[in-house]
Amino acid sequence: MAALPARAVLVDIEGTTTDVRFVHDTLFSVARRDMAAYVSAHAGSPEVEAARRAVARERGESEQAVSDGELAAALLAWIDQDRKETTLKALQGKIWRSAYESGGLRSHVYADVAPALRRWRDLGVTLAVFSSGSVEAQELLFRHTTAGDLTGLFTAFFDTTTGPKREAGAYQRIAEALGLQPGEVLFLSDIVAELDAAAAAGMRTAQLLRPGTARDAESRHAVAERFDDIAP
Ligand SMILES: CSCCC(=O)C(=O)COP(=O)(O)O
Ligand SMILES: [Mg+2]
16 A cells, blocks of 8 residues: 555445445346336436437447337346446436335445445545446435445545546546545455556555455455455
């Protein structure tokens, strides 16, 4: 870890703050269950039409050729492939809102996360999130955790509208948005390719080895099993 303390910690969600199984088994299941109904009830909305354009573009067809049923089926296939497509992520956020707000859904956050975030915040460290999930989905997840509302701990939320997580440019833009040099930001993620991109932008990095994440012998990033093992 570098000698000077980091001024900001940027956290990934799936596999870092939150169990991968919660995202795949619970959140993605809700999205699968409700996608077709959402698409037909909100056809014409900016989010549904953006997804229709993305599906049509991929198929080399016009948007008019993609019916609501075909759109929903294509989006379900993207969920199964774990595609981090921005328009799919925006729709998932919309679908999850009602599951959280009227379906009683509560999100998983590892027990070490909230105490560490509070400790770092009290030391003056800026906290931010960078996930493939939309900003709406991120805020919902941290508002409705089993440990209570954690949204107030974070200064900023970033999604793939800032750039793909495996490209250095996204991390440069995030540092700029935080008003910091990349070297003043510590990025925490379970995915080595994301950490490589952050390091290429000049950020400090550490890989979370949560249950189910294997250590990569090729990786040169610092590793930690829990947030308690990290000193920003
Ligand atoms: C923001 S909650 C949903 C997470 C999600 O949809 C996802 O794809 C997880 O991506 P991450 O970048 O957090 O690994
Ligand atoms: Mg992750």
